[in-house]
Amino acid sequence: MSDIAIVDIIKPENLVYEKTKLMTDKTLSYCPGCGHGTAHRLMMEVVGELGQENDTVGVAPVGCSVLAYEFMNVDMQEAAHGRAPAVATAIKRLWPGKMVFTYQGDGDLAAIGTAETIHACNRGEQIVIVFINNGIYGMTGGQMAPTTLPQMKTSTSPYGRDIQTMGNPLKITELVAQLPGTYYVTRQSVQSPAAARKAKRAIKKAFQNQLDGKPGLSFVEIVSNCNSGWKMEPVQSNEWMEENMFPYYQLGDIKVDGKLL
Amino acid sequence: MGELRLMKGNEALAEAAIRAGTDGYFGYPITPQSEVIEYLMAEKPHERTGMVVLQAESEVASINMLYGGGGTGKKVMTSSSSPGISLMQEGLSYMAGGEIPCIVANIVRGGPGLGDIQPAQSDYFQSVKGGGHGDYRLPVLAPASVQEMSDFVPIAYELAFKYRTPVLIVSDGLIGQMMEKVELFDQMPRLTDEEINEKYPWGTNGKPKGQERRILTSLDLDPHKLEKHNFKLQEKYRTIEENEVQYELIDCEDAEYIIVAYGSSARISQKAVQLAREEGIKVGILRPITLWPFPKNAIDELVVGGVKGFLSVEMSAGQMVEDVKLTVRERTKVDHFGRYGGVIHSPEEVLEALKSKIIGG
Numbered sequence: 001m002s003d004i005a006i007v008d009i010i011k012p013e014n015l016v017y018e019k020t021k022l023m024t025d026k027t028l029s030y031c032p033g034c035g036h037g038t039a040h041r042l043m044m045e046v047v048g049e050l051g052q053e054n055d056t057v058g059v060a061p062v063g064c065s066v067l068a069y070e071f072m073n074v075d076m077q078e079a080a081h082g083r084a085p086a087v088a089t090a091i092k093r094l095w096p097g098k099m100v101f102t103y104q105g106d107g108d109l110a111a112i113g114t115a116e117t118i119h120a121c122n123r124g125e126q127i128v129i130v131f132i133n134n135g136i137y138g139m140t141g142g143q144m145a146p147t148t149l150p151q152m153k154t155s156t157s158p159y160g161r162d163i164q165t166m167g168n169p170l171k172i173t174e175l176v177a178q179l180p181g182t183y184y185v186t187r188q189s190v191q192s193p194a195a196a197r198k199a200k201r202a203i204k205k206a207f208q209n210q211l212d213g214k215p216g217l218s219f220v221e222i223v224s225n226c227n228s229g230w231k232m233e234p235v236q237s238n239e240w241m242e243e244n245m246f247p248y249y250q251l252g253d254i255k256v257d258g259k260l261l
Numbered sequence: 262m263g264e265l266r267l268m269k270g271n272e273a274l275a276e277a278a279i280r281a282g283t284d285g286y287f288g289y290p291i292t293p294q295s296e297v298i299e300y301l302m303a304e305k306p307h308e309r310t311g312m313v314v315l316q317a318e319s320e321v322a323s324i325n326m327l328y329g330g331g332g333t334g335k336k337v338m339t340s341s342s343s344p345g346i347s348l349m350q351e352g353l354s355y356m357a358g359g360e361i362p363c364i365v366a367n368i369v370r371g372g373p374g375l376g377d378i379q380p381a382q383s384d385y386f387q388s389v390k391g392g393g394h395g396d397y398r399l400p401v402l403a404p405a406s407v408q409e410m411s412d413f414v415p416i417a418y419e420l421a422f423k424y425r426t427p428v429l430i431v432s433d434g435l436i437g438q439m440m441e442k443v444e445l446f447d448q449m450p451r452l453t454d455e456e457i458n459e460k461y462p463w464g465t466n467g468k469p470k471g472q473e474r475r476i477l478t479s480l481d482l483d484p485h486k487l488e489k490h491n492f493k494l495q496e497k498y499r500t501i502e503e504n505e506v507q508y509e510l511i512d513c514e515d516a517e518y519i520i521v522a523y524g525s526s527a528r529i530s531q532k533a534v535q536l537a538r539e540e541g542i543k544v545g546i547l548r549p550i551t552l553w554p555f556p557k558n559a560i561d562e563l564v565v566g567g568v569k570g571f572l573s574v575e576m577s578a579g580q581m582v583e584d585v586k587l588t589v590r591e592r593t594k595v596d597h598f599g600r601y602g603g604v605i606h607s608p609e610e611v612l613e614a615l616k617s618k619i620i621g622g
């Protein structure tokens with residue numbers, strides 16, 4: 001084996017995977033094991049495959065992914081916490097020929113930005129919202145999110161989320177699916193190659209809807225981990241997510257082609 | 262001669278928005294300026310120029326729509342009144358940081374809090390001192406007539422794009438609601454997408470082929486880099502202070518006393534000046550047209566020229582008077598007069614205050 005040179009291995013016919021063209025060379029700022037990076041990559045693969053590199057504008061508001069513009073190699077706007085759907089609304093209305101997406105965390109989309117989320121969905125803005133639900137505020141150090149599970153411990157629910165006083169985890173994705181303005185609503189995950197492949201198909205469908213001028217907003221939730229916020233090893237966090245998050249946030253399509261399933 | 266019409270100030274602002282080639286107006290109703298979005302919706306500007314008009318879910322959403330749209334190089338505008346403008350302050354700070362051009366018109370009403378729906382000028386501090394968080398300034402234009410509600414829209418766009426900054430048009434419920442004759446300027450064409458890309462290569466509207474992507478952000482986690490960005494902003498503000506001051510001097514040639522007043526207060530003070538002069542009191546008006554940058558040099562020249570006292574007349578408890586005092590630096594008398602909370606002072610009250618606070622005081 002030792003006499004096989006590296007040049008013998010790196011041949012086009014042996015290539016099974018390569019760096020996503022539309023990801024920059026910047027080292028990701030995410031914690032090792034975090035799902036954000038995978039979600040970024042899938043989205044940029046889709047934008048590339050749809051040939052939209054030069055016609056896409058992304059909006060990433062405050063949250064761990066506030067620096068998404070460092071990694072996604074398309075035109076990007078960084079938005080205020082919670083306001084990405086409003087920002088994206090104007091971009092799309094003023095540039096109807098461009099593909100516009102937001103990339104938001106659960107605190108961003110389902111707490112501070114609830115109004116913007118609901119109303120962009122309700123107006124049926126022709127944009128794509130990618131919603132990373134990790135059940136916690138990652139960026140600010142692990143506080144309770146609207147999506148935090150009952151009894152889940154966070155830095156602001158140190159004894160576990162008490163639903164009597166702290167409310168129930170918000171299934172905002174089911175909520176927006178009820179609005180006539182949404183055209184495609186789905187919940188995915190990216191913790192394994194199989195899951196990532198499925199998620200990519202969903203993301204592609206969402207962007208394709210926009211390209212085809214389908215009436216309404218396409219909404220892709222990705223249930224993801226926050227191993228740092230959850231204070232777990234990456235592998236353990238994914239197992240915990242499968243065991244605890246998935247039963248509450250059930251994966252799969254919720255609304256397709258404007259019809260609730 | 263442009264088209265003549267009898268219009269409310271709010272309607273003139275809306276019509277001027279269409280004629281100035283605005284690409285998008287995003288707004289939320291609030292008295293006393295709801296006529297702006299009502300006029301725009303009724304006018305169907307989409308059919309006239311292709312302009313987008315959208316009623317947002319809140320002022321927070323409207324200002325962030327301006328962030329998004331303005332960030333692509335389009336001409337965007339909103340209008341509101343005091344409580345709504347307060348909600349926009351985070352967005353304005355982001356736009357100052359991200360250097361995004363736009364127009365925000367504030368048809369000021371009485372405060373604080375929900376206050377009332379009558380005219381006021383009590384948002385001066387918020388307008389000229391920053392308003393939101395961080396070190397920034399915004400150019401502020403203060404129309405004093407329905408005519409200026411129209412004329413100042415293209416001027417505001419020019420400033421906004423020249424300096425890549427939000428520009429405020431600060432008016433009040435009196436000018437917003439009153440009807441006057443206005444000469445409208447001719448329709449200016451909206452820029453094409455190609456023209457936008459040529460003029461504003463920073464616009465994030467899809468990465469140009471073979472070029473680097475554009476990023477719009479107000480974030481820099483490296484304090485030294487952020488300080489550098491702030492240096493650049495401060496340099497810009499200095500340039501604006503040097504070049505963009507606008508004011509009007511009324512009856513100041515022989516004036517021994519000066520009323521400093523903008524917007525509605527300047528109109529009311531004109532009548533007060535007339536009354537004063539009938540009594541032989543030589544008084545003139547300095548009307549700041551830009552509230553920021555403030556006409557410091559003009560005031561300084563008046564001080565040097567021997568003016569005996571300044572009365573800052575504002576429908577507020579005394580806000581602009583602080584800037585007058587900062588400029589006069591105790592070389593002569595400065596005081597404030599104004600009714601507030603939505604009460605409008607009469608010319609007689611202004612004259613009385615001039616006599617008691619400045620001439621006799």
Ligand SMILES: Cc1ncc(C[n+]2csc(CCOP(=O)(O)OP(=O)(O)O)c2C)c(N)n1
Nearest residue numbers: 062063064081105106107108136137138139
């Ligand atoms: C107006 C405002 N309030 C609060 C914050 C602080 N803040 C930044 S990110 C964040 C929560 C982020 O959580 P999430 O949206 O779930 O994204 P994640 O970091 O978990 O990916 C908060 C509260 C802010 N930046 N702006």
Ligand code: SF4
Nearest residue numbers: 031034064138226227
């Ligand atoms: S804090 Fe959580 S969400 Fe943020 S990068 Fe780390 S693991 Fe990911």
